[in-house]
Amino acid sequence: MPEAAKISVAVAPPQQRRALVELRGLYIIWYRDLLRWWRDRQRILPSLVQPLLYLFVFGVGLGASLAGPRTAGATASAGALGVSYTTFMYPGVLAMSVLFTSIFSAVSIVWDREFGFLKEIQVAPLSRVSVALGKTLGGSSVAVLQASLLLLVSPLVGVWFTPGTILAALGLLLLLAFTLSAIGVAVASRMKTMEGFQLIMNFVLLPLLFLSGAFFPLANLPLWLAVLTHLDPAAYAVDALRRVVLASAGVPPETLARLALTAPSGEPLPLGADVAVLLGFSLPALALAVRWFGRAE
Amino acid sequence: MDTIMTEPRGRLQDLSPDGMAEADGVAVVRVERLVKRYGQGAQAFEAVRGISFAVRPGEVFGFLGPNGAGKTTTISILCTLLRPSAGSAFVAGYNVVRQPHQVRRSIGVIFQDPTLDNQLTAWENLAFHAFAYGVPRAEARQRGEALLRLLELWDRRDDQVKTFSGGMKRRLEIARGLLHQPQVLFLDEPTLGLDPQTRALIWGYLLDLRRSTGLTLFLTTHYMDEAEHCDRIAIIDHGQIVALDTPTGLKARVGGDVVTLRTEDNARAAEEIAARWPALHPSLADGELRLEVERGDQFVPELVRGISARIDAIQVHRPTLDDVFVKLTGRQIRDQEAGSVEQLRQRARLWGRR
Numbered sequence: 001m002p003e004a005a006k007i008s009v010a011v012a013p014p015q016q017r018r019a020l021v022e023l024r025g026l027y028i029i030w031y032r033d034l035l036r037w038w039r040d041r042q043r044i045l046p047s048l049v050q051p052l053l054y055l056f057v058f059g060v061g062l063g064a065s066l067a068g069p070r071t072a073g074a075t076a077s078a079g080a081l082g083v084s085y086t087t088f089m090y091p092g093v094l095a096m097s098v099l100f101t102s103i104f105s106a107v108s109i110v111w112d113r114e115f116g117f118l119k120e121i122q123v124a125p126l127s128r129v130s131v132a133l134g135k136t137l138g139g140s141s142v143a144v145l146q147a148s149l150l151l152l153v154s155p156l157v158g159v160w161f162t163p164g165t166i167l168a169a170l171g172l173l174l175l176l177a178f179t180l181s182a183i184g185v186a187v188a189s190r191m192k193t194m195e196g197f198q199l200i201m202n203f204v205l206l207p208l209l210f211l212s213g214a215f216f217p218l219a220n221l222p223l224w225l226a227v228l229t230h231l232d233p234a235a236y237a238v239d240a241l242r243r244v245v246l247a248s249a250g251v252p253p254e255t256l257a258r259l260a261l262t263a264p265s266g267e268p269l270p271l272g273a274d275v276a277v278l279l280g281f282s283l284p285a286l287a288l289a290v291r292w293f294g295r296a297e
Numbered sequence: 298m299d300t301i302m303t304e305p306r307g308r309l310q311d312l313s314p315d316g317m318a319e320a321d322g323v324a325v326v327r328v329e330r331l332v333k334r335y336g337q338g339a340q341a342f343e344a345v346r347g348i349s350f351a352v353r354p355g356e357v358f359g360f361l362g363p364n365g366a367g368k369t370t371t372i373s374i375l376c377t378l379l380r381p382s383a384g385s386a387f388v389a390g391y392n393v394v395r396q397p398h399q400v401r402r403s404i405g406v407i408f409q410d411p412t413l414d415n416q417l418t419a420w421e422n423l424a425f426h427a428f429a430y431g432v433p434r435a436e437a438r439q440r441g442e443a444l445l446r447l448l449e450l451w452d453r454r455d456d457q458v459k460t461f462s463g464g465m466k467r468r469l470e471i472a473r474g475l476l477h478q479p480q481v482l483f484l485d486e487p488t489l490g491l492d493p494q495t496r497a498l499i500w501g502y503l504l505d506l507r508r509s510t511g512l513t514l515f516l517t518t519h520y521m522d523e524a525e526h527c528d529r530i531a532i533i534d535h536g537q538i539v540a541l542d543t544p545t546g547l548k549a550r551v552g553g554d555v556v557t558l559r560t561e562d563n564a565r566a567a568e569e570i571a572a573r574w575p576a577l578h579p580s581l582a583d584g585e586l587r588l589e590v591e592r593g594d595q596f597v598p599e600l601v602r603g604i605s606a607r608i609d610a611i612q613v614h615r616p617t618l619d620d621v622f623v624k625l626t627g628r629q630i631r632d633q634e635a636g637s638v639e640q641l642r643q644r645a646r647l648w649g650r651r
Contacts, residue, residue, distance in 0.1 A: 117414050
């Protein structure tokens with residue numbers, strides 16, 4: 001058996017390689033998520049159908065009724081929003097795509113539990129930080145890749161990106177994806193079965209979507225609803241995305257200010273505040289994901 | 298290569314029943330008064346009730362017992378997936394509670410149910426493992442190839458695992474479990490649900506690997522024939538070790554051999570035996586006479602001389618582990634119904650068949 005010589009019992013590697021080992025572990029967990037996404041690529045196009053339906057059927061239909069009867073010569077009336085409804089909704093649909101993909105990527109942990117692979121991760125000599133961070137980054141990368149395909153339809157809704165605004169939009173999408181993936185990983189770590197996960201998702205996913213301002217402006221809401229929207233991390237991402245995207249569609253700043261998420265003072269929140277709040281959500285979510293992931297009973 | 302395996306086998310049989318005294322210090326797995334309790338108060342349930350044992354390097358050590366005896370709980374504690382309620386456990390010299398990282402690095406684990414990623418190829422599963430365990434790339438490639446060739450999966454390395462049969466998945470898991478050169482390979486019911494040929498094949502590989510690398514194998518099983526491959530067996534029942542010895546030693550506890558013979562006139566032979574050896578009580582079943590004697594090999598020549606009826610067939614068999622388990626616990630280890638995951642696995646295997 002000549003092969004056996006290469007399969008001997010070895011000594012443990014030196015301690016100083018530990019950091020590198022953790023980094024490689026994190027990388028492979030991230031890479032596996034991307035590989036599985038790519039291997040399943042026949043499902044990528046169908047998964048774009050839902051956001052496109054929202055944008056072009058729901059958006060165009062609702063937009064037409066908001067704009068009132070068509071007047072001769074005008075192709076798309078601005079209506080009360082000061083901007084066509086499809087254009088208004090576009091950043092919301094980008095955020096929606098990220099929302100669904102991030103959370104459903106986290107579901108893969110529950111699948112891994114069901115099909116056993118989770119144990120391979122749990123007995124590996126990796127820290128929980130590497131594992132949870134790898135999982136969170138894997139989910140967010142897939143979500144951003146998926147959403148970036150929706151950037152291709154931007155000209156159809158009157159949005160003309162420049163390289164700079166594309167980068168800004170991708171950055172915001174990544175930040176949102178990271179926050180939601182971390183939440184998803186934390187929740188999925190606690191879930192033993194698929195049914196439990198779906199139950200939670202109905203109580204988490206849809207509220208996050210409806211409170212995010214993806215479909216309506218968050219200005220002039222009754223107090224209770226305004227309070228709830230301000231608790232939704234996705235609302236800050238939609239707000240920031242909307243500024244970047246609508247500016248690319250040539251919407252004047254006054255209109256933008258009217259559509260923006262407001263501070264308690266009633267002033268529109270600056271872009272930096274949106275980003276800061278998102279970061280404020282993402283770090284505790286990540287801490288929770290690390291804490292809940294694969295702890296020994 | 299080390300010399301562990303060239304040590305005479307008789308040495309292992311000299312161990313005291315729990316193996317503690319001799320194995321102390323060199324033990325690759327050492328467990329002391331280990332307890333695992335689930336739940337609290339009146340509903341508390343002790344799955345493992347104060348067990349102690351030690352496993353020597355290079356040994357094939359088996360945990361034999363019915364489902365629910367505490368085998369999987371013990372293996373989960375040794376693999377750092379469960380925390381013990383009391384007592385201590387050391388693997389490769391590391392404490393499983395205080396040094397889980399070092400323990401994980403030193404062990405390979407093959408769980409009862411497959412833990413492969415079916416979407417990935419065999420090679421990708423190995424690559425994942427190599428990265429997760431910090432095996433350098435060149436080393437992983439070389440050893441991965443050697444292992445896949447040894448386990449006869451090299452030609453299938455680029456196929457997705459979902460196309461593999463149950464036996465192929467098990468072999469791939471063995472290859473993966475050895476990729477980072479562990480000192481101990483834990484196997485929880487390694488051949489559960491596999492057909493007899495596949496089971497024999499997998500045991501062939503495992504014993505080859507043990508012989509060539511000095512690897513320690515720690516396994517749980519409720520298959521008697523599988524337990525026969527072990528150097529020593531701990532029989533576990535209701536969370537306690539009821540016996541720990543070599544298979545031969547365990548069978549010696551039953552005492553004596555079983556002799557069966559078929560003659561042209563069984564009734565006459567039985568009379569002659571009863572007349573000549575009053576201590577024996579021959580019983581007739583299925584056209585065969587059964588006798589229980591101290592030393593079958595010495596008794597058979599006497600028997601042949603002592604009866605006048607023509608003997609058509611004669612057989613001496615040693616007591617089986619089945620007999621031992623019955624004697625120690627008063628029950629038989631029965632193959633229990635496959636659990637839901639196992640059923641899922643079998644269904645998946647049917648689908649996966651090419």
